[in-house]
Amino acid sequence: MKRGNNRFVAGVPEHPHQDVEHRARTHYSQSPSTALLGCSDSRLAAEIIFDKGLGDLFVVRNAGHIVSDSVVGSLEYAVEMLKISLIVVLAHDECGAVAAAVSSQQKNPSLLPPKIAGQIRPIVPAVQAVWLRDNPSTPYVDPQKIDTFDVGRFHLRGCVAELLRESELISEAVAEGRLGIVGANYRLVEGRADASVAIGPINTDT
Known part of the structure; x- marks a missing residue:
């Protein structure tokens, strides 16, 4: 993952596993080594950022990379059925979901549609x-005076902790040394993903 991101940052991606032959080989089965939980933001396409191809990543995305029942179920499937060895939770700067959460805590927030508010x-x-x-001593948030990237980092650590708390299967895999979890922050301008938190065994060859 790190090597692929380095290639992307340098502007020399290899675009692996995107040819016709590989597409045919992955027709009947998949064997990704990594699952990624990321934001739905259109600038956060995981296979591009990490220079991966077909069958390399098992990707779950929603606005704000929120841990939900469907997310936990999808990642448990990746761990139990696909035998992945790594989960990456990917946050990023300039996140619209984070900005909306910040705005919702100001003194007179605009009302959001119920489903967005819940997200x-x-x-x-x-x-x-x-x-x-x-x-x-100030109960209401001033959106102009809060570091939204810092909010994103706090949220990222919370997501990793929630995955372990909500999934016995995932937490057991980590405890048994079969799974590592990395929380990473992605910078849109630089294109770089930097690890912020790591739990369990991390295979540097992944």
């Missing part, structure tokens, strides 16, 4: 943690 609700604890850390 961003899990990010609110990270907003509050960052805001109250620096502004303990």
